[in-house]
Amino acid sequence: MSQLFPVRTERLVLRAFAADDLDALYDLHRRPEVTQFLLWDTRTRGEVREMLRRRVSQTDLVKEGDNLAVAVEVRESGALIGDFNLELADAGLGRAEIGFVLNPTHAGRGYATEAANAMLGLAFDHFGFHRVIGVCNGRNTASMHLMERLGMRREAFFVQSHVLKGKRVDVANYAILRQEWQGRRPVSS
DSSP, rough: OOTSSSSSSSSSSEEEEOOGGHHHHHHHHTOOOHHSSSSSSOHHHHHHHHHHHHHHHHHOSSTTOOOOEEEEEETTTEEEEEEEEEEEEETTTEEEEEEEEEEEEGSSSHHHHHHHHHHHHHIIIIOSSSEEEEEETTTOOHHHHHHHHHHHHEEEEEEEEEEEETTEEEEEEEEEEEEHHHOOOOOOO
C-alpha cells in the first residue's frame, strides 16, 4: 500500500485510517447535520469504534464490493476532517463509486473539493477506472455542488425513488469518465 498512501495535496493528506482516529471519527459521525442525508443515523462511540475497525482494513480495491476507506487530514494541523471512500462497483465495466463526509467545522474552505479531486485522481490514475459515479440525497445541495465542481455531470434525478429513514427521498446520480477527467481544467474550490 506504500505506493498508494499517503496522497498529499496542497493542504491535505489522504491516508489509510488508523486505530487512533476514533475520537475524530466519532466527532464526525455523531453529528445529526452530517448524517441527515446518509443511509445511517448518528452513531454512538461504540458503533464508530466497530466501523473504524472495518475501515482500518479497507486499504485496496481488488474485487467488486471492495471499499477503499480514506482518512482526510489537514497537513498543517494533522486534524482528521474527512471520511472519504471509493468503492469498486463493477469490475467488468471499470466503474467505481465515490463517497465523502466532511466535518462541518471545516466546511467552506475548499477542503472537500481538494480531497475529492485527489480521490478522482486515485480512481482514474492509480486504479484505472473508466467511470466514477456519485449518488446523493436530492436535498443534499452541498454534495451536488461538489460533484459539479469536480466536473461530474448529473445524469439522473429520481423523484421519491428511495426510502431513507422512513421518508421518501429524491436521489441525484452523477458521473465522470476517465477521458473527461483527463481533459478537464484543474479544479478549484
